[in-house]
Amino acid sequence: MAMRETGVGAKATGDGCRVCAGRTYVIERQGDQAQARVCVCSENCSICGGRGHVLVEREGVYSKKVGPKQYEVMEPCTCTRRRRRVAIFNDVRMPGVMAHASFDNYRAFNEAQDRGRGVAMHFGHQYVKGATSKGFILSGPVGTGKTxxxxxTLGHLVIEMGVRARYVEISLLYATIRRGFQDGKSGGEIIGPLSEVEVLAIDELGKGRGSPFEMETLDELIARRYNAGRTTLFATNYSLEPEKKQRPLSPTGYRTTEDAKAVVKEAELLRERVGERIYSRLCEMCTFVELPKDTPDRRRTRQEMDTLHQPPTGIRGAAR
Ligand SMILES: Nc1ncnc2c1ncn2[C@@H]1O[C@H](COP(=O)(O)OP(=O)(O)O)[C@@H](O)[C@H]1O
Ligand SMILES: [Mg+2]
Ligand SMILES: [Zn+2]
Ligand SMILES: [Zn+2]
Incomplete structure (x- = not known):
């Protein structure tokens, strides 16, 4: 018996579900990783009746004489695609604390953050599976929403488009490779899958000791992705400026100790951390977004807000 795909206008599974808000899947923290699962509301598929595939009617012309002909093809049902995407999401190895992260719940406190969200969303929405696409790099102080x-962005690519993606925090990657050495694994065994995945997000770029081992690992990973024209996204605490900004001297013409300390801090340029070769590749591979130093740290502001809204102990509920 032929079954038509219900298509537009059909009531999708998940409608009105309080657990997934109609998304049909749920992303939650499981240990140190964010994991996705199909929501209970969508476990039993009403479209294919649990078969996992549907027959779709198509029209094709094979010969001018016969003209257009209707035929039916077997296609994976939306429920099959959903299950696949959930499985792909669970291969991303996204940090557990990021299970809630979406474009919708990102707040911009300044223009740079607004631009950052815009660049990330634009990247996600214009992304074409399998095609080379320019990535982006977010630079800024801690707690400004780079991760x-x-x-x-990864969540969007995986769940909405079924793109294979990975997330790595660079210093954890170095540690993993070092541990691998002890088990007789070569660095390449760990680098291999990361250089081949369609989209890779490298977090905390520039972090680490800057040892030759770390620099070589990073160089190999980025060079491989660059040569293959693969898309890479980055976040870093280091400035993307190509040159140090010269601090004006104090009116006395001397640098105060405070100034001197600030100069040392400002010397944290990504270009110096990762070297010329990698930096110049980043320029080609990515759109740059730099959040200013005074962008508020959400971890701190949230905590301050919490303490402000906490009524003094003892008088809770006594106001009315
Ligand atoms: N602009 C923002 N809008 C919404 N949430 C944010 C924002 N900035 C940070 N957060 C939240 O604060 C926490 C720390 O943010 P994170 O992305 O880890 O910062 P960063 O990577 O820049 O150090 C996370 O829970 C994140 O969701
Ligand atoms: Mg981060
Ligand atoms: Zn649901
Ligand atoms: Zn189905």
Missing amino acids: HLLAA
Whole structure:
């Protein structure tokens, strides 16, 4: 018996579900990783009746004489695609604390953050599976939502488009490779899958000791992706500026100790951390977004807000 795909206008599974808000899947923290699962509301598929595939009617012309002919093909049902995407999401190895991250719940406190979200969303929405696409790099102080935007972007690519993606925090990658050495694994065994995955997000770029081992690992990973024209996204705490900004001297013409300390801090350029070769590749591979130093740290502001809204102990509920 032929079954038509219900298509547009059909009531999708998940409608009105309070657990997934109609998304049909749920992303939650499981240990140190964010994991996706199909929501209970969508486990039993009403479209294919649990078969996992549907017959779709197509029209094709094989000969001018016969003219257009209707035929039916077997296609994976939306429920099959959903299950596949959930499985792909679980291969991303996204940090557990990022399970909630989406474009919708990202707040911009300044223009740069607004641009950052815009760049990430634009990247996600214009992305074409399998085609070379320019990535982006987010630079800024801690707690400004850089990892949040990486996670939101990967989530979009995987769940909405079925793109294979991976997330790595660079210093954890170095540690994993070092541990691998002890088990007789070569660095290439770990680098291999990361250089081949369609989209890779490298977090905390520039972090680490800057040892020759780390620099070579990073160089190999980025060079391989660059040569293959693969898309890579980055986040870093280091400035993307190509040159150090010269601090004006104090009116006395001397540098105060405070100034001197600030100069040392400002010397944290990504270009110096990763070297010329990698930096110049980043320029080609990515759109640059730099969040200013005074962008508020959400971890801190949230905590301050929490303490502000906490009524003094003892008078809770006594106001009315
Ligand atoms: N602009 C923002 N809008 C919404 N949530 C944010 C924002 N910035 C940070 N957060 C939240 O604060 C926490 C820390 O953010 P994170 O992305 O890890 O910061 P960063 O990677 O820049 O250090 C996360 O829970 C994140 O979701
Ligand atoms: Mg981060
Ligand atoms: Zn649901
Ligand atoms: Zn189905």
